[in-house]
Amino acid sequence: MTTYTVGFLVGSISSTSINRRLSRALVKLAPQADLTLTEIPIAGLPFYSADNDGAIPAEAAEFKAAIEASDAVILITPEYNRSVPGVLKNALDTASRPWGQNSLAGKPSAVIGGSIGPIGTAVAQQHLRSILSFLASPELSQPEAYIHMRDGLFTEDGDVTDDSTTEFLVSWLKAVHTHIAKSLSDVS
């Protein structure tokens, strides 16, 4: 089976981010789904401004190039105030511009997120799907992946302590693989 290279964005810059733990788990489990996951960092991106469209900042250009070089992107989002954290929205705005140079157009994507709340980022993910839809990124619709981050579910290193969560994450990654294969075959 083809191994796809997937860039992932972590929508939290917290040093204690539970979504970063989730990202580490996904990196470890990805080979079981014939995926290689590589982070595309967003913490150093300047705030997007149309003033810079004529001369894109180097960090933004590097970020856009990394998305374009990936077969697909995975967005790992916290939920902040029932929406997408600003740092992640800024990254998506940066990816989308200058007008006509949307790095996410046609790029397969998948969303997942973890929250201490029981609905596991469901509302933030709906907002994220709306943004990705506008950006013409074909999204994995099912299975949805709302992770309720109970204490101890993930170790700091990204080991999952619960078998059913491990099984779910591997099955979700396999669905991401199928989604990428289908999306890329549709455009070739």
Ligand SMILES: Cc1cc2nc3c(=O)[nH]c(=O)nc-3n(C[C@H](O)[C@H](O)[C@H](O)COP(=O)(O)O)c2cc1C
């Ligand atoms: C500004 C802010 C807003 C939050 N809003 C929500 C929310 O709407 N829903 C939710 O389930 N948790 C919410 N939380 C709690 C987060 O789930 C929790 O802080 C989580 O650790 C954030 O993910 P991170 O550690 O990867 O940054 C919020 C936290 C912060 C700091």
